[in-house]
Amino acid sequence: MAGPTEYLPKTFRPRVSTYWWLGRWSYLKFILRELSSIFIAWFVILTLLQISALKRGPADYVQLQEWLRRPILVALNALSLFFVVFHTVTWFNLAPKAMSIRVRGKPVSNLLITAPNYLAWLAISAAVAWLLLRG
Amino acid sequence: MGKRSNEPFLWLLFSAGGMLAAILIPIHVFLFGLAFPLGWLHGPSYQSLLELLKQPLTRLYFFVLCTLSLFHWAHRFRYTLYDGLQIKHLDELINTFCYGGAALGTVLAAYLLWRIP
Numbered sequence: 094m095a096g097p098t099e100y101l102p103k104t105f106r107p108r109v110s111t112y113w114w115l116g117r118w119s120y121l122k123f124i125l126r127e128l129s130s131i132f133i134a135w136f137v138i139l140t141l142l143q144i145s146a147l148k149r150g151p152a153d154y155v156q157l158q159e160w161l162r163r164p165i166l167v168a169l170n171a172l173s174l175f176f177v178v179f180h181t182v183t184w185f186n187l188a189p190k191a192m193s194i195r196v197r198g199k200p201v202s203n204l205l206i207t208a209p210n211y212l213a214w215l216a217i218s219a220a221v222a223w224l225l226l227r228g
Numbered sequence: 229m230g231k232r233s234n235e236p237f238l239w240l241l242f243s244a245g246g247m248l249a250a251i252l253i254p255i256h257v258f259l260f261g262l263a264f265p266l267g268w269l270h271g272p273s274y275q276s277l278l279e280l281l282k283q284p285l286t287r288l289y290f291f292v293l294c295t296l297s298l299f300h301w302a303h304r305f306r307y308t309l310y311d312g313l314q315i316k317h318l319d320e321l322i323n324t325f326c327y328g329g330a331a332l333g334t335v336l337a338a339y340l341l342w343r344i345p
Contacts, residue, residue: 111314124312130304133249136257137294137301137333143260144290144340147281151274161265170261177257181250210250218255224280225259225272 122183129180132173139170185210238303238327245300252293278344287341294337295330302326 114124146157160166188210189203264271272280280286306326310316 109314114312124308127304127308127312130301130308133245133253133297134301134305134329136249136253137297137337139260140256140290140294141333141336141340144281147274147278148340148345154274154277158265158271161261167262167265170257170265173261174254174257177249177253180246181254184246184250214251214254217251221252221255222259225277226269 125176125179126183129176129183132176133180135169135173136177181214185214238299241296241299242303243300245296245298246304248293249297249300253297281344287344291337291341295334298330298333299327302330 114120142157143154146153161170185207189206192206194201194206259269259271263269281290303326306322309322310319315322
């Protein structure tokens, strides 16, 4: 004879909906941040395609540039830009939380950790653009 | 052993990739994904881009950027699948897909960048 307790679960775990992250902005922001990784992988795929086309010759390279002009690809890359910038901003804004630096016992202001990151982003982006646009 | 002991190393790759991606990827996506295809800016010619890619430093740059970005993706996407879809019980399959994909991409990047004509 089975007693009533035998059918009770050992620990009670409420079921969480698969769409739990839609309920609150902070949850949604978390999932959007996590999804930015897909667009980072997409960037790598595109970069490898570009390098591969460059190696195969001018005709293949031009063909790839034509492909990138298609509205669907432009839309995808516009979405990518949104997500990679979202990654950058969330990454930089998280940095002060990840490393709490103290100088003479006092915590350093968040801005002192975040600002150099943004400056480096600007300077390095400008350098990359300069390298590509001068030719 | 196993998964637990690998975690710090994978996290290091994740965070190094995250930093590199944060600083470098937006400008690349802006230029090659939007500004050049839409004609906002005049892109580099085939020849000058090839010359740039012949430089060992450029190739190292793209190799490191691609590899670390992929491991960043792998780590983050793995947890997105765990938490977002609550499919942690498929962890072996997910790990193989994520880290295997990143490893495959690394090999492909190395192969493509090894020799530039």
